[in-house]
Amino acid sequence: MSGASRxxxxxxxxxxxxxxxxxxxxxxxxALLQAGMDAPPFSLKDIEGREVSLSGYSDRKAVVVVFWxxxxxxxxxxxxxxxxxxxxxxxxxxEVIGIxxxxxxxxxxxxxxxxxxxxxxxxxxxVLLDRGLRTFHSYNVIALPxxxxxxxxxxxxxxxxxxxxxxxxxxxxxxxxxxxxxxxxVEPGYRPPHRAVADTNLARQFMRKRMYAMARPLLRKAIDxxxxxxxxxxxxxxxxxxxxRGGEAEAVLRKALSVKPGNVxxxxxxxxxxxxxxxxxxxxxxxxxxxxxxxxxxAHYYLAYALFRDGRMKEALEAFERAISLNPxxxxxYMLRAEAYEAAGMSKEAAADYRKALELLLKLR
Amino acid sequence: xxxxxxLLCLWALLLQPSGAGAVxxxxxxxxxLYREAVRLQEEGELxxxxxLLRDALAADPDYAEAYDRxxxxxxxxxxxxxxxxxxxxxxxxxxxxxxARTGVGFALYRKGELREAEExxxxxxxxxxxxxxxxxxxxxxxxxxxxxxxxxxxxxxxIRKLRSAGR
Numbered sequence: 063m064s065g066a067s068r069x070x071x072x073x074x075x076x077x078x079x080x081x082x083x084x085x086x087x088x089x090x091x092x093a094l095l096q097a098g099m100d101a102p103p104f105s106l107k108d109i110e111g112r113e114v115s116l117s118g119y120s121d122r123k124a125v126v127v128v129f130w131x132x133x134x135x136x137x138x139x140x141x142x143x144x145x146x147x148x149x150x151x152x153x154x155x156x157e158v159i160g161i162x163x164x165x166x167x168x169x170x171x172x173x174x175x176x177x178x179x180x181x182x183x184x185x186x187x188x189v190l191l192d193r194g195l196r197t198f199h200s201y202n203v204i205a206l207p208x209x210x211x212x213x214x215x216x217x218x219x220x221x222x223x224x225x226x227x228x229x230x231x232x233x234x235x236x237x238x239x240x241x242x243x244x245x246x247x248v249e250p251g252y253r254p255p256h257r258a259v260a261d262t263n264l265a266r267q268f269m270r271k272r273m274y275a276m277a278r279p280l281l282r283k284a285i286d287x288x289x290x291x292x293x294x295x296x297x298x299x300x301x302x303x304x305x306x307r308g309g310e311a312e313a314v315l316r317k318a319l320s321v322k323p324g325n326v327x328x329x330x331x332x333x334x335x336x337x338x339x340x341x342x343x344x345x346x347x348x349x350x351x352x353x354x355x356x357x358x359x360x361a362h363y364y365l366a367y368a369l370f371r372d373g374r375m376k377e378a379l380e381a382f383e384r385a386i387s388l389n390p391x392x393x394x395x396y397m398l399r400a401e402a403y404e405a406a407g408m409s410k411e412a413a414a415d416y417r418k419a420l421e422l423l424l425k426l427r
Numbered sequence: 428x429x430x431x432x433x434l435l436c437l438w439a440l441l442l443q444p445s446g447a448g449a450v451x452x453x454x455x456x457x458x459x460l461y462r463e464a465v466r467l468q469e470e471g472e473l474x475x476x477x478x479l480l481r482d483a484l485a486a487d488p489d490y491a492e493a494y495d496r497x498x499x500x501x502x503x504x505x506x507x508x509x510x511x512x513x514x515x516x517x518x519x520x521x522x523x524x525x526x527a528r529t530g531v532g533f534a535l536y537r538k539g540e541l542r543e544a545e546e547x548x549x550x551x552x553x554x555x556x557x558x559x560x561x562x563x564x565x566x567x568x569x570x571x572x573x574x575x576x577x578x579x580x581x582x583x584x585x586i587r588k589l590r591s592a593g594r
């Protein structure tokens with residue numbers, strides 16, 4: 063082989079390796095915590111009043127569930143892109159379902175507006191109405207739009223928002239599922255072993271009942287079984303925090319980040335913990351990194367809260383606005399902003415935000 | 428003298444099982460209608476929810492919770508006077524139904540009678556097993572009165588109660 067050929071080959075190898083590395087890194091940053099879990103079943107009416115159930119698509123290779131709203135700027139882009147994909151790949155066993163999350167309570171006028179929006183985009187896949195937002199909450203959606211890919215009844219991939227890089231990676235993943243060659247090399251997504259998922263789920267049930275002593279060993283076992291599975295780290299840190307063991311919570315989150323340095327959820331949890339412990343500068347550094355992909359709502363409101371703690375109210379309010387525009391159904395965003403307003407002596411604004419938070423909890427909005 | 432009384436007792440005993448059965452059947456039907464109405468209300472289908480609640484009340488006219496729920500559905504539809512009547516009917520049947528008392532306060536707030544609403548809502552907080560809604564409406568009243576600190580205090584209490592109840 064000549065020197066020039068060797069150089070070309072070397073460049074090609076470097077290119078392929080760098081593509082794989084870049085895919086792995088951003089995929090990790092995007093990947094949230096629900097992969098491997100059972101997809102919550104749902105049965106909702108479509109915009110024409112027909113009942114559509116997830117179980118009705120059990121014979122498909124994959125079901126892509128897109129949560130969207132008429133008021134989120136990226137939902138229009140997402141629906142158009144999925145319509146294009148659906149027309150091309152439906153016959154290959156990939157189903158697309160749009161779930162509208164415009165409001166908790168939908169009036170007839172709202173439904174007409176949704177129909178008009180869908181008609182304007184010429185959408186042919188089923189568009190369902192999530193009255194009461196039960197399905198939205200059961201999937202722990204944290205931004206609109208959000209996409210969940212379900213294979214074999216389990217959550218295989220999730221993408222909050224519709225970010226530039228993450229979106230292309232998700233479509234590469236869907237192309238592979240459809241039997242096409244991806245536009246670049248795609249590594250199989252991480253799937254935690256069943257036992258680790260089961261232990262984590264059981265621990266979460268104990269946590270809901272505040273039985274932290276029962277939850278702790280299960281979460282530690284899940285981490286030992288599957289060190290790359292991020293959810294048990296996050297939950298264990300929450301247990302420690304509830305027990306007032308902030309130092310141990312921080313250590314667990316740092317350990318998780320040593321395994322997956324780009325994980326946006328872990329970064330967010332760590333950033334908020336540091337902020338509460340008064341380590342504001344360090345918190346801001348971690349949270350600024352977490353908001354870079356602009357799709358994980360809690361990263362935005364915890365950054366906002368850290369900015370407020372640092373005395374930067376104007377920047378804090380901007381970050382709160384961003385969080386609420388991504389997901390207006392997250393009670394925490396309103397609670398934290400209310401706290402900031404209250405501390406700043408802005409009682410009227412604080413009252414309005416506490417009201418919104420309580421309305422969400424009472425399911426009045 | 429004793430004979431007619433005995434006959435009357437016998438007649439009452441003979442009638443009782445089928446009468447009680449009819450009442451029980453009516454209650455069961457009313458309860459089923461009520462459950463469906465709650466689901467419809469949560470989904471925003473207020474017209475249908477109101478119709479089912481009226482059917483439930485036709486099947487069981489002493490169903491205080493159905494009057495109470497109907498009040499909230501009517502409030503959602505903006506029919507404040509009718510809502511007020513429904514809440515008062517609920518309280519006539521069960522004066523301890525604090526949800527209906529909260530409803531009266533909510534309706535008065537919607538009518539702009541803020542001081543009257545405040546009084547009723549304070550009463551509704553007494554021995555109230557689910558006070559978050561009452562705190563919410565009191566918060567609205569104090570916001571209306573521009574007493575934002577009190578509004579904040581009630582909203583926070585409402586949130587805390589829900590959280591401690593695991594929601």
